[in-house]
Amino acid sequence: MDPVEVFAAGEKGRGLRVTKEISTGDVVFAEANQGLVCHSCFRRQANPHRCAQCKFAYYCDRTCQRAAWDEHKQECSAIKNIGKAPNENVRLVARILWRIQKDTGLVSDAQLTTLDLLEDHLSKMSPEDLKELKVDVQHFYNYWPKKSKPVGEDYVSHLFGVINCNGFTLSDQRGFQAVGVGLFPNLCLVNHDCWPNCTVILNPGNQAALDASFHSKRRIELRALGKISEGEELTVSYVDFLNVSKERQRLLKQQYYFDCKCEHCSSGMKDDLMTAVRDTDGHKPSADVVKAVTDFSLQALVKIEEARTGGNFHEVVKICRECLEKQDPVFGDTSLHLLRVLSTASEVLSFLQQFTEAAGYAKRMVDGYTKLYHPNNAQLGMAIMRAGVTHWHAGLIEAAHGLICSAYAVLIITHGAHHPITKDLEVMRTQTEMELCLFKQNERVYRSMREAVLSDKPMMLAGEQIKTTS
Numbered sequence: 445m446d447p448v449e450v451f452a453a454g455e456k457g458r459g460l461r462v463t464k465e466i467s468t469g470d471v472v473f474a475e476a477n478q479g480l481v482c483h484s485c486f487r488r489q490a491n492p493h494r495c496a497q498c499k500f501a502y503y504c505d506r507t508c509q510r511a512a513w514d515e516h517k518q519e520c521s522a523i524k525n526i527g528k529a530p531n532e533n534v535r536l537v538a539r540i541l542w543r544i545q546k547d548t549g550l551v552s553d554a555q556l557t558t559l560d561l562l563e564d565h566l567s568k569m570s571p572e573d574l575k576e577l578k579v580d581v582q583h584f585y586n587y588w589p590k591k592s593k594p595v596g597e598d599y600v601s602h603l604f605g606v607i608n609c610n611g612f613t614l615s616d617q618r619g620f621q622a623v624g625v626g627l628f629p630n631l632c633l634v635n636h637d638c639w640p641n642c643t644v645i646l647n648p649g650n651q652a653a654l655d656a657s658f659h660s661k662r663r664i665e666l667r668a669l670g671k672i673s674e675g676e677e678l679t680v681s682y683v684d685f686l687n688v689s690k691e692r693q694r695l696l697k698q699q700y701y702f703d704c705k706c707e708h709c710s711s712g713m714k715d716d717l718m719t720a721v722r723d724t725d726g727h728k729p730s731a732d733v734v735k736a737v738t739d740f741s742l743q744a745l746v747k748i749e750e751a752r753t754g755g756n757f758h759e760v761v762k763i764c765r766e767c768l769e770k771q772d773p774v775f776g777d778t779s780l781h782l783l784r785v786l787s788t789a790s791e792v793l794s795f796l797q798q799f800t801e802a803a804g805y806a807k808r809m810v811d812g813y814t815k816l817y818h819p820n821n822a823q824l825g826m827a828i829m830r831a832g833v834t835h836w837h838a839g840l841i842e843a844a845h846g847l848i849c850s851a852y853a854v855l856i857i858t859h860g861a862h863h864p865i866t867k868d869l870e871v872m873r874t875q876t877e878m879e880l881c882l883f884k885q886n887e888r889v890y891r892s893m894r895e896a897v898l899s900d901k902p903m904m905l906a907g908e909q910i911k912t913t914s
Contacts, residue, residue: 564605720776825854
């Protein structure tokens with residue numbers, strides 16, 4: 445049995461707490477990948493295999509397709525009947541209902557709660573949100589096969605409300621792109637805290653192994669970010685911490701219909717860092733100057749997003765450089781406005797293969813994030829990893845190896861040793877360590893070898909080609 449129990453968490457309603465001490469990085473509990481919208485195993489393939497019937501679902505190969513058929517067959521037929529796939533929430537509601545009808549009411553054997561008991565917050569929705577929900581309900585009935593068991597509109601509306609408040613966005617196995625949404629009943633019981641003691645991670649498992657003994661199911665894992673004492677409540681963050689407390693409270697109220705009263709929101713912890721201004725020898729910019737640069741930054745971020753969406757990446761870089769020129773004398777190193785521009789600049793410059801400039805921005809971004817995020821925050825770990833890769837591409841091997849090791853120290857806790865991201869990092873850590881040893885032994889040889897590899901030319905030393913054996 446998982447070391448958790450449901451308890452009455454005061455005005456927060458129900459919650460989950462541990463029944464024994466949990467160590468840093470431990471999996472508190474996991475839920476199998478049931479009712480997921482995404483049909484693949486979250487591994488990206490250059491030439492995926494498409495379902496010949498519905499022409500909507502994609503798989504790595506026929507092995508993956510056969511493993512998913514039991515979940516997909518009813519969805520496949522429904523998509524064929526209407527000629528196209530509805531949105532992900534409609535498909536998820538249908539998958540939930542098919543599974544409930546198949547398993548006589550249970551979505552998971554180890555459920556701590558039922559879908560009927562989860563909050564839908566329909567009574568708190570705005571008229572606009574309710575209107576959108578009713579459109580989804582109508583789309584559901586257009587999609588739901590006539591031969592399937594009829595379902596009442598109130599219950600369908602309830603499920604859409606539950607997904608709206610409790611659905612988890614799922615990313616691909618590398619953690620870079622959203623690919624679907626899922627509903628996991630036990631995790632719905634875990635309450636929010638802006639500085640949580642747990643994180644939620646999708647582990648894609650391994651369905652491709654030829655030896656069945658190495659197979660593992662896709663699952664959602666709740667992992668401890670630090671030591672959790674017996675009887676302590678489990679918490680996760682529903683929103684990104686990189687917003688001032690009032691903005692986080694606004695987002696939580698808008699999406700999840702509660703007022704956050706966690707310690708960080710109640711006391712405005714780290715708000716001063718997120719809004720920091722430059723202090724030069726005891727002199728700070730005036731309030732008027734700060735307001736002017738803040739307004740400029742907000743307008744610039746809108747233009748950056750427009751240029752980025754349009755694929756005009758050189759324009760994105762131009763706007764970022766102009767914005768940073770105005771921000772640097774005014775904003776502190778942990779200012780959210782500054783960090784958002786640094787993040788975009790480093791990412792786009794890396795895409796354009798201007799790695800040296802990108803590395804400089806990435807390093808500043810990571811330095812700022814480190815002062816703001818929980819030390820074991822998964823987003824911090826991913827940012828450090830990307831910064832390490834950028835430095836590696838720039839030929840800054842000492843900094844690259846240090847950043848990759850730092851990222852590994854975070855992600856081994858948040859993702860575990862067997863997650864594809866952590867495995868990638870382990871390979872990078874070994875490779876950069878080897879390169880760093882060569883760099884320290886003979887920097888000239890290292891530079892020559894690196895240039896040869898990048899340009900696919902013969903390696904030269906003292907004007908002579910270095911012979912290599914394969």
